[in-house]
Amino acid sequence: MKEKGGSGKGDGEGVTLEDLKKKMADFARERDWDKFHSPRNLLLALVGEVGELSEIFQWKGEVPKGLPGWEEKEKEHLGEELSDVLLYLVRLSDICGVDLGEAVLRKVELNACKYPVHQCRSSTTTATTATSMKNSNHYSNGSSTSEGASNGFQ
Amino acid sequence: MKEKGGSGKGDGEGVTLEDLKKKMADFARERDWDKFHSPRNLLLALVGEVGELSEIFQWKGEVPKGLPGWEEKEKEHLGEELSDVLLYLVRLSDICGVDLGEAVLRKVELNACKYPVHQCRSSTTTATTATSMKNSNHYSNGSSTSEGASNGFQ
Amino acid sequence: MKEKGGSGKGDGEGVTLEDLKKKMADFARERDWDKFHSPRNLLLALVGEVGELSEIFQWKGEVPKGLPGWEEKEKEHLGEELSDVLLYLVRLSDICGVDLGEAVLRKVELNACKYPVHQCRSSTTTATTATSMKNSNHYSNGSSTSEGASNGFQ
Amino acid sequence: MKEKGGSGKGDGEGVTLEDLKKKMADFARERDWDKFHSPRNLLLALVGEVGELSEIFQWKGEVPKGLPGWEEKEKEHLGEELSDVLLYLVRLSDICGVDLGEAVLRKVELNACKYPVHQCRSSTTTATTATSMKNSNHYSNGSSTSEGASNGFQ
Numbered sequence: 175m176k177e178k179g180g181s182g183k184g185d186g187e188g189v190t191l192e193d194l195k196k197k198m199a200d201f202a203r204e205r206d207w208d209k210f211h212s213p214r215n216l217l218l219a220l221v222g223e224v225g226e227l228s229e230i231f232q233w234k235g236e237v238p239k240g241l242p243g244w245e246e247k248e249k250e251h252l253g254e255e256l257s258d259v260l261l262y263l264v265r266l267s268d269i270c271g272v273d274l275g276e277a278v279l280r281k282v283e284l285n286a287c288k289y290p291v292h293q294c295r296s297s298t299t300t301a302t303t304a305t306s307m308k309n310s311n312h313y314s315n316g317s318s319t320s321e322g323a324s325n326g327f328q
Numbered sequence: 329m330k331e332k333g334g335s336g337k338g339d340g341e342g343v344t345l346e347d348l349k350k351k352m353a354d355f356a357r358e359r360d361w362d363k364f365h366s367p368r369n370l371l372l373a374l375v376g377e378v379g380e381l382s383e384i385f386q387w388k389g390e391v392p393k394g395l396p397g398w399e400e401k402e403k404e405h406l407g408e409e410l411s412d413v414l415l416y417l418v419r420l421s422d423i424c425g426v427d428l429g430e431a432v433l434r435k436v437e438l439n440a441c442k443y444p445v446h447q448c449r450s451s452t453t454t455a456t457t458a459t460s461m462k463n464s465n466h467y468s469n470g471s472s473t474s475e476g477a478s479n480g481f482q
Numbered sequence: 483m484k485e486k487g488g489s490g491k492g493d494g495e496g497v498t499l500e501d502l503k504k505k506m507a508d509f510a511r512e513r514d515w516d517k518f519h520s521p522r523n524l525l526l527a528l529v530g531e532v533g534e535l536s537e538i539f540q541w542k543g544e545v546p547k548g549l550p551g552w553e554e555k556e557k558e559h560l561g562e563e564l565s566d567v568l569l570y571l572v573r574l575s576d577i578c579g580v581d582l583g584e585a586v587l588r589k590v591e592l593n594a595c596k597y598p599v600h601q602c603r604s605s606t607t608t609a610t611t612a613t614s615m616k617n618s619n620h621y622s623n624g625s626s627t628s629e630g631a632s633n634g635f636q
Numbered sequence: 637m638k639e640k641g642g643s644g645k646g647d648g649e650g651v652t653l654e655d656l657k658k659k660m661a662d663f664a665r666e667r668d669w670d671k672f673h674s675p676r677n678l679l680l681a682l683v684g685e686v687g688e689l690s691e692i693f694q695w696k697g698e699v700p701k702g703l704p705g706w707e708e709k710e711k712e713h714l715g716e717e718l719s720d721v722l723l724y725l726v727r728l729s730d731i732c733g734v735d736l737g738e739a740v741l742r743k744v745e746l747n748a749c750k751y752p753v754h755q756c757r758s759s760t761t762t763a764t765t766a767t768s769m770k771n772s773n774h775y776s777n778g779s780s781t782s783e784g785a786s787n788g789f790q
Binding site: 186187188189190191192194197201204205206207211212213214217220221224227228231234236237238239240241249252253254256257258259260261263266267269270271272273274275276277278279280281282284285286289291294295 | 340341342343344345346348351355358359360361365366367368371374375378381382385388390391392393394395403406407408410411412413414415417420421423424425426427428429430431432433434435436438439440443445448449
């Protein structure tokens with residue numbers, strides 16, 4: 175069950191979105207669960223999993239990168255909740271007829287256009303300006319926060 | 329920017345989680361955004377994107393599979409929001425030191441053990457029973473809903 | 483039916499946001515939990531509760547108003563999850579120094595200005611137009627969906 | 637600004653959940669929006685607003701109580717997003733036929749039973765033990781985190 179054929183590198187390294195899509199489709203079909211997997215059912219299931227993911231972090235205050243000091247069991251739990259979100263996301267995309275692999279590559283390119291490297295590096299203010307279009311409805315957010323309103327891929 | 333080297337199948341078909349992880353890491357480094365990418369910052373950004381995803385579906389009532397009748401622009405928008413969730417999920421995993429590809433394969437196997445095919449197919453009641461451990465804290469949820477409390481990968 | 487007079491106990495009808503704020507503050511102080519109640523901790527706890535709320539609805543498909551056919555225990559569970567969201571929301575507001583009662587009255591007035599009755603009633607198209615400013619970043623959403631992009635208080 | 641005097645109007649201090657419920661019902665009726673306000677539509681709208689709330693906090697790192705240093709406009713924006721969550725929560729409860737005021741008072745009492753003062757104060761470990769039932773499905777969460785798995789009203 176571990177062989178991913180051809181290119182499979184280590185364990186999870188070669189896992190493609192397409193692999194996951196197929197696994198999820200098989201899983202649902204075998205269990206006769208297709209009837210439950212409507213777009214909004216899956217979306218709410220995704221929200222539920224995001225809630226469980228948040229619960230892991232909720233009472234911790236700020237958490238450093240790499241999660242130093244976390245026990246192995248807790249990290250394992252985290253991996254499971256991250257996976258649940260991923261699995262529902264892949265399934266939701268499939269059921270909606272969205273090619274997630276294609277969409278995500280396109281989005282990465284869009285992000286690269288939207289946040290050009292030199293503008294983002296020059297200063298926080300410039301970075302903020304670069305994102306003002308996106309944040310135009312967040313009137314109180316776009317222009318003034320010292321930490322920058324947008325430092326991500328939105 | 330489209331070449332995915334060797335095995336690249338169509339467009340998005342061969343996209344691996346590892347590819348996305350690297351793209352995100354490069355993207356952040358080039359823009360000097362690593363300082364913003366702490367686990368809880370990324371988690372909240374993920375929640376924000378899930379909110380945007382939900383907004384697409386919020387006034388639609390039930391939506392059939394394949395989204396018949398949706399305009400191309402709307403589907404494109406959906407693809408972008410699904411992608412945003414995915415990108416933050418991949419980035420959050422990386423920053424937490426979780427190998428998402430490995431974790432998700434493991435979770436799929438756990439799900440297969442937790443929801444054996446024959447139990448899930450036999451009846452909704454049986455399926456519910458099979459998941460009762462998981463739902464033990466949802467006291468009012470586990471036993472009685474006619475549509476089954478759990479038809480997913482939780 | 484409006485009199486909340488003296489004790490305002492009895493039913494839930496006279497419950498004010500201020501009452502809840504005080505109950506939550508007392509509760510936390512008595513248990514020495516103030517140290518855990520930072521804004522982002524509470525926000526993530528709120529997200530966790532919204533996840534639990536979503537889980538109640540996730541496999542149900544469309545649900546009619548009034549929840550006909552739901553068992554009493556399930557409705558009770560729903561009331562608890564709705565309450566959890568409310569309690570964290572009230573607590574988060576308090577910890578952020580936001581007067582939620584004042585803010586919500588102001589927001590209701592803003593909504594009334596933003597969505598004037600005659601515009602909203604005349605047609606979906608007009609309603610959509612009325613909300614186009616708000617949705618300016620949802621490019622694929624604002625102008626074309628037949629069901630209207632915005633039928634709520636945003 | 638704090639006096640709520642006789643009628644409890646004026647400011648936000650006397651705002652009851654019942655007041656908000658009625659405002660929302662009137663608002664929807666006047667705009668002919670009842671048809672859009674199904675339980676799951678409102679739930680997804682709530683999730684959307686929680687996403688907007690999260691966006692305010694997403695790039696900020698840890699935020700101290702009282703939000704020192706935040707600009708007035710940003711706090712105002714925060715108040716609006718908190719209000720949006722509240723309004724959809726109140727509306728969702730109403731449409732589901734749940735008396736939110738009654739439910740929340742009951743939940744506060746349940747919390748008081750579940751987390752007795754002396755147990756919660758004595759030590760974090762004890763507090764965690766007290767909540768172990770609730771967290772029984774969060775196997776890696778309940779017993780070992782140094783900051784306590786549960787310091788809230790769940």
